[in-house]
Amino acid sequence: MSAASPAVTPNQLIRKEIQALHAYHVPPSADMIKLDAMENPHLLPQALRDEIARQVANAAINRYPDAGAHQLKQDIRKVTQLPEGMDVLLGNGSDEIIQLLAMAVAKPGAVLLSVEPSFVMYKMIATFVGMRYVGVPLAEDFSLDLDATLAAIERERPAIVFLAYPNNPTGNLFDAEAVRRIIEAAPGLVVVDEAYYAFASDSFIPQLGKYDNLLVMRTYSKLGMAGLRLGFIAGDKTWLEQLDKLRLPYNVGVLPQLVASTLLAHHDVLLAQAESIRSERTKMMAALNAMAGVQAYPSEANFILFRVAKATQVFEGLKQRGVLIKNLNGGHPALTDCLRVTVGTQDEDARFITALQDSINQLA
Numbered sequence: 119m120s121a122a123s124p125a126v127t128p129n130q131l132i133r134k135e136i137q138a139l140h141a142y143h144v145p146p147s148a149d150m151i152k153l154d155a156m157e158n159p160h161l162l163p164q165a166l167r168d169e170i171a172r173q174v175a176n177a178a179i180n181r182y183p184d185a186g187a188h189q190l191k192q193d194i195r196k197v198t199q200l201p202e203g204m205d206v207l208l209g210n211g212s213d214e215i216i217q218l219l220a221m222a223v224a225k226p227g228a229v230l231l232s233v234e235p236s237f238v239m240y241k242m243i244a245t246f247v248g249m250r251y252v253g254v255p256l257a258e259d260f261s262l263d264l265d266a267t268l269a270a271i272e273r274e275r276p277a278i279v280f281l282a283y284p285n286n287p288t289g290n291l292f293d294a295e296a297v298r299r300i301i302e303a304a305p306g307l308v309v310v311d312e313a314y315y316a317f318a319s320d321s322f323i324p325q326l327g328k329y330d331n332l333l334v335m336r337t338y339s340k341l342g343m344a345g346l347r348l349g350f351i352a353g354d355k356t357w358l359e360q361l362d363k364l365r366l367p368y369n370v371g372v373l374p375q376l377v378a379s380t381l382l383a384h385h386d387v388l389l390a391q392a393e394s395i396r397s398e399r400t401k402m403m404a405a406l407n408a409m410a411g412v413q414a415y416p417s418e419a420n421f422i423l424f425r426v427a428k429a430t431q432v433f434e435g436l437k438q439r440g441v442l443i444k445n446l447n448g449g450h451p452a453l454t455d456c457l458r459v460t461v462g463t464q465d466e467d468a469r470f471i472t473a474l475q476d477s478i479n480q481l482a
């Protein structure tokens with residue numbers, strides 16, 4: 119009989135860099151006006167909801183999903199207008215695709231490069247897979263600092279570069295020519311993350327095939343399917359077939375495949391909702407700009423970043439008034455006193471603006 123081994127603790131076993139991470143925090147939002155997560159606030163038309171209900175009732179949920187999601191991929195190709203010869207790979211949200219990409223290129227010492235401030239998952243996922251993360255600061259107006267970015271690419275030789283286009287949490291669309299220069303200079307892959315494509319005036323989808331190292335990633339989360347968890351990456355088959363080996367076989371379930379296909383058949387409904395969110399954004403931008411002490415940043419997404427004195431207290435004041443937005447103060451230094459609000463319905467936005475004015479007045 120062997121002696122009992124001493125109990126192992128997480129501290130001994132778990133990698134140091136994982137112990138140092140903070141789990142992605144999702145705050146409680148029950149009974150709040152929820153403007154913190156870039157969700158589409160609109161319900162689907164009743165007829166479409168009835169159609170989905172019928173399909174779900176008949177779905178073969180006792181069976182594994184189609185591992186290749188053939189129907190859904192075809193539907194995605196149809197609405198996305200991919201250039202000839204380009205393929206797609208699906209993910210359980212685009213977060214999963216970021217992870218697949220990072221896993222695939224995570225050789226010892228390999229670098230994942232992005233800009234800052236940007237989407238926090240790039241850095242987190244680099245840590246998950248043991249890559250070195252390099253974040254190049256954006257200019258003060260949140261545009262790309264092209265010289266600094268090209269210098270970092272030259273110095274670090276990143277295996278992969280992520281650029282959110284439009285950027286989150288700043289909302290702006292980077293200069294397309296600067297992005298092209300980065301794609302041309304990068305020795306590895308460049309992933310243009312178009313999570314907010316439905317609200318933006320430009321896309322790199324038409325550029326696919328012109329650069330060997332370009333992939334374009336999108337999610338349907340911000341267009342109205344956040345609950346389904348579905349994203350995709352488009353690009354040359356020679357890249358995607360490698361990523362496909364790392365993808366867990368049934369990463370997109372029967373119900374998400376079915377419901378997403380139906381929604382894409384009614385893509386016009388979703389695009390009309392996106393259009394109404396864009397016009398709400400214009401109104402919200404005007405209301406923020408008219409408010410003394412508030413500096414709002416231009417947005418091509420379904421949210422607006424703004425700066426206000428005592429941001430954390432303003433954020434708390436909004437919460438007390440039943441409006442949940444995102445507090446970015448205290449995170450990245452470039453985001454001091456910054457808050458981010460998702461564009462909601464006309465009614466939600468009006469209540470947000472009133473609550474914001476009241477919160478600011480109370481602190482004055």
Ligand SMILES: *Cc1c(COP(=O)(O)O)cnc(C)c1O
Pocket residue numbers: 210211212213214237282285286311313336337338339344347348349
């Ligand atoms: C929201 C977001 C994603 C991830 O969305 P999923 O819900 O995981 O598909 C990816 N990139 C950016 C920039 C985002 O803002």
